[in-house]
Amino acid sequence: MKPCFGYIRVSTQKQGEGVSLEAQKDAITVFANRNGLIVTNWFEEKETAAKSGRPVFNAMLKQLKHGEAQGVIIHKIDRSARNLRDWAMFSELPDAGVSVFVATESLDFNSRGGRLTADIQAVIAADYIRNLREECIKGINGRLKQGLFPWGAPPGYLNQGGGKPKIPCPKTAPLIKLAFELYASRQYSYNALLNDLHRRGLRNTRGGKLTLCGLGNILQNPFYIGLIHIKSSGKTYEGIHEPIVPVATWKLVQVIRTERSGPKSTRHNHLFQGIFRCGQCDKPMVPERQKGHVYYRCKRQACPTKTIREELLEQAIREELGGLELNAKAAVQANNADTPQAIKGLEAQRIALELQIKDEECRLDRLEDLLLDETLGRDAFTRKQGKIKLRLVELRDELLKLPDLEALAAHQEQLAELRKNLVLLYDMANRPEKRMIVENVWPNRTVSVNKIAFKPYSWVTRVDSDPTLLCGAPERDKGRTLIAEENVPSPRKLVKLLEQVIDDELKTA
Ligand SMILES: [Zn+2]
Numbered sequence: 001m002k003p004c005f006g007y008i009r010v011s012t013q014k015q016g017e018g019v020s021l022e023a024q025k026d027a028i029t030v031f032a033n034r035n036g037l038i039v040t041n042w043f044e045e046k047e048t049a050a051k052s053g054r055p056v057f058n059a060m061l062k063q064l065k066h067g068e069a070q071g072v073i074i075h076k077i078d079r080s081a082r083n084l085r086d087w088a089m090f091s092e093l094p095d096a097g098v099s100v101f102v103a104t105e106s107l108d109f110n111s112r113g114g115r116l117t118a119d120i121q122a123v124i125a126a127d128y129i130r131n132l133r134e135e136c137i138k139g140i141n142g143r144l145k146q147g148l149f150p151w152g153a154p155p156g157y158l159n160q161g162g163g164k165p166k167i168p169c170p171k172t173a174p175l176i177k178l179a180f181e182l183y184a185s186r187q188y189s190y191n192a193l194l195n196d197l198h199r200r201g202l203r204n205t206r207g208g209k210l211t212l213c214g215l216g217n218i219l220q221n222p223f224y225i226g227l228i229h230i231k232s233s234g235k236t237y238e239g240i241h242e243p244i245v246p247v248a249t250w251k252l253v254q255v256i257r258t259e260r261s262g263p264k265s266t267r268h269n270h271l272f273q274g275i276f277r278c279g280q281c282d283k284p285m286v287p288e289r290q291k292g293h294v295y296y297r298c299k300r301q302a303c304p305t306k307t308i309r310e311e312l313l314e315q316a317i318r319e320e321l322g323g324l325e326l327n328a329k330a331a332v333q334a335n336n337a338d339t340p341q342a343i344k345g346l347e348a349q350r351i352a353l354e355l356q357i358k359d360e361e362c363r364l365d366r367l368e369d370l371l372l373d374e375t376l377g378r379d380a381f382t383r384k385q386g387k388i389k390l391r392l393v394e395l396r397d398e399l400l401k402l403p404d405l406e407a408l409a410a411h412q413e414q415l416a417e418l419r420k421n422l423v424l425l426y427d428m429a430n431r432p433e434k435r436m437i438v439e440n441v442w443p444n445r446t447v448s449v450n451k452i453a454f455k456p457y458s459w460v461t462r463v464d465s466d467p468t469l470l471c472g473a474p475e476r477d478k479g480r481t482l483i484a485e486e487n488v489p490s491p492r493k494l495v496k497l498l499e500q501v502i503d504d505e506l507k508t509a
Pocket residue numbers: 278279280281282283298299300303304305
C-alpha cells in the first residue's frame with residue numbers, strides 16, 4: 001500500500017450536493033482502496049475559491065516535499081486548484097517524484113498527454129471562476145444602483161429576501177438608535193456602551209456578544225441614515241431602506257469618533273461621580289461600591305462629613321426638584337423656540353429646504369457630466385459624490401422632520417406640562433441625562449456633615465418661597481443668587497433635553 005495524503009477543500013459558500021466534505025472524503029477513500037493506496041493524513045481547506053494562498057494546502061506541499069507521503073489524492077481538479085497559481089504548484093509535484101491522483105477522473109500524470117489534459121481542465125476551471133465572479137459583481141452593482149443592499153442585513157435590520165429592501169427590526173432597531181444617542185451624549189466609552197447594549201439585549205448577527213470592532217462598524221455605518229457605502233470601492237449609493245438614526249445624531253457621532261479625545265473612562269458607573277463636593281473641605285465626594293450599595297465620601301480622613309448612600313442623595317435631589325420650577329423669564333425663553341413666529345417661519349424653512357435639495361441634485365448631475373467629459377477623475381468623483389449624497393440625505397431628513405402645525409401645538413402643550421414638573425422629568429431621564437439635569441439645575445452641590453445643600457441657578461425658582469411668581473412678575477428673582485448673569489447656563493440645554501425625552505415618550509407610546 002502506497003501512503004498518500006488526501007486533500008479536500010470546501011468553499012465557505014453554500015455547497016451543492018455531492019461535493020460536501022464527507023462526499024469528497026468518501027470518493028477519495030473509494031479511489032484509494034481500488035488503486036492500492038492508503039490515505040495516511042487528511043488535509044481539509046475551508047476557503048473561498050478565488051483567493052490563492054491557503055495555509056493547509058501550503059502545509060501539505062511542505063510535507064510532501066519532505067517525503068512524508070508518496071502521493072496526494074484530490075477529488076477533482078476544479079475543486080482542488082481553482083486558481084492557476086495553486087495548480088502550478090500541484091502540477092510540479094510529479095516532477096518532484098510525488099504522484100498526483102484525481103479521484104473522479106482517470107488521468108495519468110506520468111504521461112505528457114495526461115498532464116496536458118489536467119492543465120487544460122485547470123485553465124477551464126479558472127476561467128469558470130472568473131466568469132462567475134464577474135457575473136456576481138454585475139449582479140451586485142445592479143442591486144446597489146437600485147438602492148438595495150445585496151448582502152446580509154446589518155444589525156438593526158431584517159432580511160426580506162433578494163430584491164427587497166431591508167426593514168428595521170422591531171427589536172434591535174431601537175437599540176441601534178439608542179447606541180448612537182448614547183455615544184453622542186459623550187458620556188460613554190466604547191467599552192461602556194458595549195456593555196450597556198449587551199445588557200439591553202443587542203447581539204451580533206450570530207447571536208453572540210458584539211465586539212468593539214463590530215460596535216465601531218455600526219457607529220460609522222451610514223446605512224443607518226439610508227446610505228449604502230462600499231468600503232472597497234469608496235462608492236456611496238442611496239438606499240431605499242428606511243433609516244433608523246437621525247442624520248444629525250449620526251454626524252455628531254462621526255465627529256466624536258474622529259476627535260479621538262473622546263471619553264476615555266466610564267463616567268456613568270457611578271451616578272453622581274464628580275457631582276457633589278464636601279461642604280467642609282471642598283473635596284469631591286468619591287463614590288465607592290460596598291455590599292451592593294454605592295456610597296459617597298470625602299477623602300479627607302478627619303472630615304466630619306458623613307459617608308452618604310447614593311439612594312439618599314437621589315432622594316434629596318428629587319425632593320429639591322419637587323420644590324423648583326423654571327422661573328418666568330426662563331420659561332418664556334424656553335417657549336420662544338416654538339413661538340408663533342417660529343410657526344410662521346416653518347413654511348419659509350420648507351421652501352428653502354426644497355430649493356437646497358434641487359440645488360444639490362443639480363450639482364450631482366453636473367458632477368456626472370464632468371466625469372463623462374473626463375474633466376474629473378474617478379476618485380475625485382466618488383469623493384464628491386459621497387459628500388453630496390450625504391448632504392442630500394441630511395436635507396431630505398430635515399424636510400421630513402419639519403413639524404406640521406397641529407403636532408407642534410400638541411407638542412408645545414406637553415412640553416409646557418413637563419416643564420412644570422422637574423421631578424417627573426428627572427424620573428424619565430437615563431443616567432447621563434440625570435447627571436445633566438443635576439448639573440444644570442444647581443451650580444453647587446455640597447454635602448456637609450449630615451446635610452445636603454443645593455444652590456439652584458437663577459433660571460429655576462422655588463415654588464413655595466416665591467408667590468409673586470405665580471402673578472407673573474418676570475424679574476422678581478433677579479439677584480437672588482450670587483452667580484453672575486453671564487455664567488448662568490441657558491435653559492435651552494435643559495429644554496432640548498426635555499424635548500428629546502418627550503420625543504422618545506411619544507415614539508414608544
Ligand atoms: Zn470633607
